Amino acid sequence: MSTSDEPLQTALAAEHAAVYLYAILGGRTSRTTAPALYADLRRAYESHRASRDQLQSLIADAGQQPVGPEPAYATPHGIDATEGIRRAALALERSCVETYAWLVSATDDAQRSWAINALRSGAVRELGFRGTPETFPGIHELADHS
């Protein structure tokens, strides 16, 4: 098990941002005219909120103070239309997957298993935002997408 909670704190900071941004994206998506996208955003929001809570527990269980969210985060450009929202969600999910891939390398044992599962879940979730299967998801330097 890790002797430092710093990698988990970094992942938690990313989850705070993801929860905030998915709430923004969901709020800009019509449940009536884009029900599938709305449902995917809703599922992603709930999944990241669960990950945030799990990370907070892991850090607190280690006797550390979990980092809190920033007051606000920069919102992506071009999220006035459905396609822009979908692109923003895909980019957000990819950045989270990259963070979890890094977390895998920085942890071991139960924490690493948790990170591997988060990496897998995020990579599959990308497909809901019209992502295509990649050869090395989460490893930017080996990425096969632009």
Place this chain on the structure above:
Amino acid sequence: MRSQSRPIRRPLSRPVSRRSVQGLLAGAVLVPLAGCDLRPDATSPTPPPPTADERLVDATAAAIRTARDVAARVPEGRALVGVHEAHLTALGAPSASASPSAPAAPAPADLRATEGGLESTLTDAATRASDGALARLLASMAASVAQHLAALPNPKASR
């Protein structure tokens, strides 16, 4: 805790450099070459036994080659062949199959079962790897297989 370079509280940062992965690859290639000196020399030191990570890479590569050979014989699996080849290259493992004979074409359900088994193998290997960069690479490969599995045509929907 691994001694691992880390991004500075930026989730979008690039965690491990290409050099790390290439170093990993070079290590996997150089170790076998170290035992390839053709000149008999009684004074040569015995090559060190493979490390746990090297054994892990060998076993994982064998599982990838098996999955690659199954995927190559199923129309739905063609996209996965290139993925498995790329994964073998990243591990510095040879891509040739141990058994060149091609058995009967497997069913799509066999493809799903084989890929699901490979995903588990890769996940387990990522959990056990001593080197953090190797763990990251193996976990990414497992996620890639999971993505491709999720993107395979749903057999129930096509009936």
